[in-house]
Amino acid sequence: MAAMAMSSLLLHPNSGHHKRPIYKITKLPSRKPFSCKSSLLNPTKIQDQNYKLSWINEIQEAYPSAAAGGEYSDEEFQELVDRRCVDNVRMLIVDSVQRAKAGHPGMALGMADVAYFLYRHVFRHNPMNPTWFNRDRFVLSAGHGCLLQYVCLHLAGFHSVKIEDLQRLCQLGSRTPGHPENTVTAGIEVTTGPLGQGVANAVGFALAEAHLAARFNKPDVAIVDHRTYCIMGDGCAMEGISNEAASLAAHWKLNKLTLIYDDNKNTIDGPTDLAFTEDVTLRFKALGWNTITVDATHSNMSSFKNALLDAFNETQRPTLIRVKTCIGKLSKKEGTSKAHHGIFDEEDEKQMKEKVKWGTRQPFYVIPMLHREMQVQAGRGEELEKEWHSKLNYYQSKYPQEAAEFKCLLYGGMIPGWENSLPKWSTSDAVDATRGYSEKCLNNLAKVLPGLIGGSADLASSNKVHLHDYQDFQNPVSPWGRNIRYGVREHAMAGISNGIALHGGGLIPFAATFLTFSDYMKNSIRLSALSHAGVIYIMTHDSIGLGEDGPTHQPVEHLVGLRAIPRLLVFRPADGNETAGAYRVAVANRGAPSVVALSRQKVAANLEGTSADGVERGGYIVSDNSLDDHLPEIILIGTGSELCLCEGSARVLRREGRRVRVVSLVCWRLFDRQGVEYKERVLPPGVTRRVSVEARSTIGWREYVGPEGVVVGVDEFGASGAYLDTFKKFGFTEENVTRIAKNLLSK
Amino acid sequence: MAAMAMSSLLLHPNSGHHKRPIYKITKLPSRKPFSCKSSLLNPTKIQDQNYKLSWINEIQEAYPSAAAGGEYSDEEFQELVDRRCVDNVRMLIVDSVQRAKAGHPGMALGMADVAYFLYRHVFRHNPMNPTWFNRDRFVLSAGHGCLLQYVCLHLAGFHSVKIEDLQRLCQLGSRTPGHPENTVTAGIEVTTGPLGQGVANAVGFALAEAHLAARFNKPDVAIVDHRTYCIMGDGCAMEGISNEAASLAAHWKLNKLTLIYDDNKNTIDGPTDLAFTEDVTLRFKALGWNTITVDATHSNMSSFKNALLDAFNETQRPTLIRVKTCIGKLSKKEGTSKAHHGIFDEEDEKQMKEKVKWGTRQPFYVIPMLHREMQVQAGRGEELEKEWHSKLNYYQSKYPQEAAEFKCLLYGGMIPGWENSLPKWSTSDAVDATRGYSEKCLNNLAKVLPGLIGGSADLASSNKVHLHDYQDFQNPVSPWGRNIRYGVREHAMAGISNGIALHGGGLIPFAATFLTFSDYMKNSIRLSALSHAGVIYIMTHDSIGLGEDGPTHQPVEHLVGLRAIPRLLVFRPADGNETAGAYRVAVANRGAPSVVALSRQKVAANLEGTSADGVERGGYIVSDNSLDDHLPEIILIGTGSELCLCEGSARVLRREGRRVRVVSLVCWRLFDRQGVEYKERVLPPGVTRRVSVEARSTIGWREYVGPEGVVVGVDEFGASGAYLDTFKKFGFTEENVTRIAKNLLSK
Structure with missing residues (x-):
């Protein structure tokens, strides 16, 4: 094997210690409790009295009793503003579902308080730059609740979701598909919907953060420092994948991961206790998690806030915040599985709007102050990104080698x-x-x-x-x-x-x-x-x-x-x-x-004609003894360990004077993407005698061997036995391939 | 829809209450603590003094110190016999692996005590009739440990595993494949190997038992009354499927399910704490299980016996018995992941045999008294089956209707x-x-x-x-x-x-x-x-x-x-x-x-030409306007909701004077199994203009449409949108199919 000289490619060619790359000796800075909590503890003081007055009008109309006292502390005021904003979130959810005549409003309505709170007070991200590296990551594992996320993204100022997008929920080509897709909507980190997947994705995010922080942060500067949040529903909690991922998260002590469990006691088929009566909190404790339960059925977010602060203080365990919520909140179907998906009847819609004193507001109405309210958090995000860039500059000047590697990673590695x-x-x-x-x-x-x-x-x-x-x-x-x-x-x-x-x-x-x-x-x-x-x-x-x-x-x-x-x-x-x-x-x-x-067993040879360039085209000629102006009489097509069988047979046939081509079809998709000219050069239409040899199901091979070709494969289950015995039993021997080829040639 | 008259088919034509079948009103007998424990509590008294003497000789040679006292209580004697039998089990494991040069001895050696104990003292089955209905079911979820099960089956008297079969472990065509297969070896209830599956299978067995017991047992006679045992390893415990299944087992209160967790602290890659540091016992508690931990590293089965008795007494919860074992027991690799699979070096093999004082015994030696020892349990099994048949006779005479239904089920339902x-x-x-x-x-x-x-x-x-x-x-x-x-x-x-x-x-x-x-x-x-x-x-x-x-x-x-x-x-x-x-x-x-x-959306029609008989052949002609002596000019092949599209296009083309055949290819495998004559009748080789229409990956269709045909399918991901919009986007409209067909016809 011709091993390549590596040093010229290394990021730190002078460091020399291949056996001890620099990130091995980087000292791990202590992971300080998370600074985000300061913004949670001290709500922004509102200076603009007109703005405040507009809110007070809005609030007094909506909640006459709450407003009775007249004066509020900053905290009380913020709570009332939040509450009204959440009303607006819910109305947007209702309007979107009614317009689309599709969607999943149940979870969206139930978790509206929590999601709004996260987007308004917690997430450290920048809506102007959704891919800013050091942003907090949020995963909606209960992906069917994506409408809630779309509404929050819209209100938070993400350009990816405009009000028109909410109006086009689930329509072909819209940026608001039925489940969230990261390739469609900026601000969505990962595509979810199949339940439980998001929990594993979130563990991956938190692992990546912990890993990069350990490699790059220095005692005097932390350039990798963000949190991962994930909302999981009852379905996610039941799926095996979430248990697997949660077990690993605790094993890896991913303390910056916060899993928010939407405990709404309902799934599609009915109340969860039809099939789900385990003690989820105790299970997560057993896995090694910090667990907290809060009640969010009455829209009071203070216990949720405290739970978050608790999570921020954790230095070892990931945190599960189990939030009791009410599915389909506001609807007459609230608290039942009927609210899980589907639209509302006219009366229900009307009553929901009355409940929040929405008056005669048009569908998709947004309280004018709400955008500005959300800008507080968006502005904080811009600020944070700027701060981070300053840190990065400092880091670059003080730790240029590490900074080079870090930037290399940021640009794709x-x-x-x-x-x-x-x-x-x-x-x-x-x-x-x-x-x-x-x-x-x-x-x-x-x-x-x-x-x-x-x-x-x-x-x-x-x-x-x-x-x-x-x-x-x-x-x-x-x-x-x-x-x-x-x-x-x-x-x-x-x-x-x-x-x-x-x-x-x-x-x-x-x-x-x-x-x-x-x-x-x-x-x-x-x-x-x-x-x-x-x-x-x-x-x-x-x-x-x-x-x-x-x-x-x-x-x-x-x-x-x-x-x-x-x-x-x-x-x-x-x-x-x-x-x-x-x-x-x-x-x-x-x-x-x-x-x-890849094979378990040794392959027969390193072949003369195989190449990485060939692999890039998906399929290519490995060997051929035809003279320039002649097509081969037969083509043997193989993949993996069976390509050598083809080569072996080809040798035998060539010795008998046959013109034989061997083709490797190592990646169907790449081959299919080639132009017709190339494909016909490799598999000329004029050569109809073809044999494919691959030790697996024959389905799909007809495309390449044509109607007269022979497909050698396995369409039944295998068998326990020594490798050569098994291969022989199923016909994967040079002799058998040669026999089949000769048979074809004699036709 | 022509609904059929059902009554003539009912088992109880005179019961009349279709809405309340009899098994709804069957009163559930109380589930008594399991009677098996009596045999566990009272060991068989050995009458045959010669037999006893032979054992005493064997034991005194093997364990000089244990024998020092000379006299034993029945219980002590049984324990020593068991211990010696387990030595023999281990030697058979070593011999088999060495002969096969393959296999997984680690778990087999570690769990030998437990498995032997189960086969010798616990299982209520009949080796002479491995499919006796009321047998206890045993599932080896850690399927790679099957050698242990083969050895136990052999010793227990199952004809399916003879000593020659142990000698042919993992050989092609043997009855002792590398993982246990129920279709190969009588006494194996289910094929396992992929980890975690067996736990779910065992839950299925226990569910079936609970369900049938509730439907058929009567206060005076229980004809369905058996237990399910399952051994799971660390790998099974990590897999998500086992958590899902275990959650359901507890929800369903499957008290007759006993899961034995081989807690040997090792997996293939090393000690389990590389990746598995959760509290498994607490997790099962959280799921609702009765949990017991016993130490079996020192071959003392009394605590395991007590755990079983505890499990038998449970009337609500399934039981997890967590057994601490030593992987690769006896080998110099014991207690490490190196013992998981692979053979032993000569020195190790020699030392293992010395450790159990095996002397110069030949490979695959079985202590002569051991077969007789195991016959005690086998004899009990025959006895149990006889008793059960008497019960069934009584049941049949007293509850003839239910007995008829029960027997119908036993013969396949x-x-x-x-x-x-x-x-x-x-x-x-x-x-x-x-x-x-x-x-x-x-x-x-x-x-x-x-x-x-x-x-x-x-x-x-x-x-x-x-x-x-x-x-x-x-x-x-x-x-x-x-x-x-x-x-x-x-x-x-x-x-x-x-x-x-x-x-x-x-x-x-x-x-x-x-x-x-x-x-x-x-x-x-x-x-x-x-x-x-x-x-x-x-x-x-x-x-x-x-x-x-x-x-x-x-x-x-x-x-x-x-x-x-x-x-x-x-x-x-x-x-x-x-x-x-x-x-x-x-x-x-x-x-x-x-x-x-099945489709979510309505299909366009109930077609004239579709039929259940057609489905039985996998593919068939749905419609054709060709005259007797003519082949169609084109064949449109569809499945599912797209068959109607084909019919629609065919109608258009026929109006334009074309001879068009529509074929349903509802089940490829069944069609592939038909004779050439039938297949060519449906898809005549002479008709090369063919279009397949199926809204999914095109792979595999070439086999049916031939080289000149067109495959209409979806080789990219779908899109969120109203059904008709989505179908249109991907070309699944009558117009598009007609266009493609015309294009082909014009060639």
């Missing part, structure tokens, strides 16, 4: 020339399993991609994904570590990886398990693709070739299911150079996830 | 003629979504299939799977209910359904959610197919046609992934009669699972 670090193999190199080649690629990449971080669901040794020069990510012991130990939790691993990828800190997450267990994380992989999260899924033991572990562990149908996921790049490399090629494309594609499917 | 209960639709019937047709089918079937039971993961109202004449399964309130409320726990739902299907009590489980969330339960669906569990998966909202909920909820790639699972039958019916046809096949196929994919 790609150092020009990084791909040259990938090893190259020649035909004389000792053969290995493709998981072995992958190990070398990963370890080389880790040195030149400062953002590469990841791990396995308890199969690091089998998947061969350990980064040998780096420590484990274990907080607070070694949060700078880049090997993540997920335990046996595939689903959370993938959901967390999505969070890491979308955090915006330039981290490039990889997640590894056996290909067959892609099943456990299928929905998260789908969401990687949908939300443009460039997670690299490393899936070893990629066929019946894994042998003894038997059919439960032998993937058959998985590759085709993954290949069908839009945007996802699925690679099944055949040898060292193809494995390197797969990584080259996967790393470069930060906006799309990849699956790299 | 299929009453001849049940399929006639399926509704039939004519073209003049009002149109509905296929989920609506499905609702009618299910509700009709429930009346004639006493075993039909199931539910949804909190989408019963959306999936339309509520059985209106039946109560919820809620224990102890209404355990006879046939609607199961799974909460938002798709993965556990599928795993539990597998348990229900494989329980052997004739139950026919269905499990419902949105098609897109098949992702959450993919591995369990796979295991349904692998373990021949005839679960019916009802998956609605089957395409972008679901509209407003957007791409997170719109399946695109799912169908092809499911179609690729071996054995699984995937149906996408187009209208009422096809939906009925799908159920007819799905119900009849008790040895294979089915997916019935």
Whole structure:
């Protein structure tokens, strides 16, 4: 193997200590209690008397009894303003649902107080720059409540949601789709809807923050310092993925993660106690969480505020704030599952507006002072971003090396020339399993991609994904570590990886398990693709070739299911150079996830004709003995460990005078994206004798072998047995491929 | 809709009360503490002095110090015998692994005491008849430990595992594959290996028992009365599915379920505290379980015995027995993750044999008295089965109606003629979504299939799977209910359904959610197919046609992934009669699972040419205007809601004088299984102009449309919007299909 010289690619070429990269020796600053609480404790004093007077008029009309006393303390005043703003939030929710004749108002109405409070008083973000790095992250795991988030984004001043967008809820092409999509609406951090996923995403955000803070913060300056908030519903709380992710969050002591549990006692099918009678708070305690319960059914946010302050003071545990709420608040359906989704009848709508003394205000009315009210927080956000930039300047002057690396990460983590670090193999190199080649690629990449971080669901040794020069990510012991130990939790691993990828800190997450267990994380992989999260899924033991572990562990149908996921790049490399090629494309594609499917067993050879460049085109000619003016008589198409079988058969056939082409179809999607001219050059329409060889379901191969070709695959479950016995049983031998080819040639 | 007369099909034609089937009014007998404990409390007194003497010799050689006293109480004697038997179990494990050069000895050695104790003293089963209905069920969720189970099955006298089978561990075609498979080895209840699944399966077994007991037991006779045991490892405990299932087990008060947690503090990648530091016991308490911790590291089973007695006394909660064990016990690798899998070096093997004073015994040696020792339990099993048959006879004479129904269930739950209960639709019937047709089918079937039971993961109202004449399964309130409320726990739902299907009590489980969330339960669906569990998966909202909920909820790639699972039958019916046809096949196929994919939106029509008989063949001609001697000029192939589009286009084209055939390809697998003659009749090779129309990934369609055909599908993510807008955006309109067809015809 021709190992590349690495030093020219390193960020700190003079540091020298490959074995001890600088982020290993960075001293971890103490994590101070969060400064955000100061703004919570001291409400802004309102100076503008006209503004105040407008509010007092509004409030006195809405709440005659509350206003009876006439004079308010600053705090009382703020509370009343908040309360009225929340009324407005609820009215916008009602108007949007009624206009759309679709949507999920139940959770949105129930959590309106909490969400408004967060957007008005808590979140440290900048609506003018939704992707400011050091913003607080917010994930709505109960994604069906997105209308609430759209309303808050609108009021908070995010340009992505205008009042017209609220009026186009769930309409084709709108920026307010039925579930929140980060690729559609700025201010949405991650696409949610499938329940429980958001909890894992939030854990990923918090992990990314803790990791980057440990690597870059200095005792005198913290450039990575933000919190992660997540709202989960009862559904999220029931899903296994949230338990997996929550267990890890506590294990990793992600104290800056706050999970807000919308405990509204209802799901679609009825009251939660139909199926959910466990003690959720105690479960989270058992997982290692700080837990607090508050009652928000009566719109008093003071206990919620105190809970947040408590969370801010935590230096070890993540915090669960269990908020008792009333689903569908205001509606006659409130407190019942009927409020979960669907529109309101006319009478209900009317009564809701009466309840908040909305008078004859038009639909989508916004109290004029409300925008200004929200600007307080938006202005604070701009201020915070400015402060952060000053800090960054200071950091840059004092810690230029680290600053360079940090900025590299912020711009995506790609150092020009990084791909040259990938090893190259020649035909004389000792053969290995493709998981072995992958190990070398990963370890080389880790040195030149400062953002590469990841791990396995308890199969690091089998998947061969350990980064040998780096420590484990274990907080607070070694949060700078880049090997993540997920335990046996595939689903959370993938959901967390999505969070890491979308955090915006330039981290490039990889997640590894056996290909067959892609099943456990299928929905998260789908969401990687949908939300443009460039997670690299490393899936070893990629066929019946894994042998003894038997059919439960032998993937058959998985590759085709993954290949069908839009945007996802699925690679099944055949040898060292193809494995390197797969990584080259996967790393470069930060906006799309990849699956790299790797063999457990050794492949037969490092082939002469394979190449990373070929992998980039998805399919290419590996070998061909046809003379210039002749087409081959037959094409053998293979992927992964079966490409060598094709080469072996080709050799036999060529010895018998046949013109044989071998094609690697390592990534269908990339090949499909090539122009017709290229595709027909690789698979000329005139050559109808084609054989595909891949040890998995045959579905989809007809596209490439044509009507007269033969598809060699596995359409039944595998079997426990030694690898060669299993391969033989299912026809994956050189002899069988040769026999089939000869048969075709004789026709 | 021509509703069928149902009464002739009912088991109790004279009972009359369709709205209140008899099992609704069956009085629930009190669930007495389990009688098995008596055998645990009073060890068998050994009468045969020669037999005893042989043991004493064996014991004195093995444990000189233990034997020093000379005389033992019956209890002490039994303990020493057990201990020596466990030594033998461990030696068989070592021998098997060494012979196979593969396998997972770690858990097998660590849990040898516990497993042996269960097989020797606890399980009430009959090795001579492994499928005796009223046996205790045992699930090894930590399936990689199967070697331990094989050894125990062998010693317990199950014919399925002979000593030769132990010698062929993990070899191709052996009855001792790398993970336990219920279809390969009698005595294995369910195929496990993917972690956590077994816990859900065990919950399914316990649910089936509680349900059947409630329906059939009488105050004077209990014909359904067995327990479910499950061993889970650390990996199982980490997986989300086990938390989901455990939450339900406690909610349902499945007191006869005992989960034994092999707490060995190690997983593949190292000590569990790398990633798993939660308080598992407290978590189970929070879920509502009775929890007990025992230490089994020193082979003293008395505390384990007491824990079991405690579990037997529970009348409400399922019990978790957390057993501290030592992974790889005896090996020099014991207590470390290195013992998890892999063989032993020569020195280690030698030392292990010395530790148990095995002398020069040959590999696979079994102490002669051991088989006889185990026969005590086997004999008790035969006795128990006999007793049960006497009970059944008594039951039959006293409760003939119920006995008839019970026996019907034991023989698979299929009453001849049940399929006639399926509704039939004519073209003049009002149109509905296929989920609506499905609702009618299910509700009709429930009346004639006493075993039909199931539910949804909190989408019963959306999936339309509520059985209106039946109560919820809620224990102890209404355990006879046939609607199961799974909460938002798709993965556990599928795993539990597998348990229900494989329980052997004739139950026919269905499990419902949105098609897109098949992702959450993919591995369990796979295991349904692998373990021949005839679960019916009802998956609605089957395409972008679901509209407003957007791409997170719109399946695109799912169908092809499911179609690729071996054995699984995937149906996408187009209208009422096809939906009925799908159920007819799905119900009849008790040895294979089915997916019935159904639309959220109304389909355009009940078509003239669709039929249940057609569905049975997977693909068939729906309409064709070609004259006898002519082939059609073009074939339009559709599934589900898009079949109507094909019909619509066909009408347009026919008006223009074209010969057009419409084919429904409702189930690929069934069509693929037809003979060539039939397939070519439906899709004549001579007709190369073909268009397939299916609102999902195009992968796989080339097989049916040929190289010149056009595949209309969706290879990107969907979009939130009104159904018709979304369909239009992606080209699913009559106009577009007609345009494409004309284009083809003009070539």
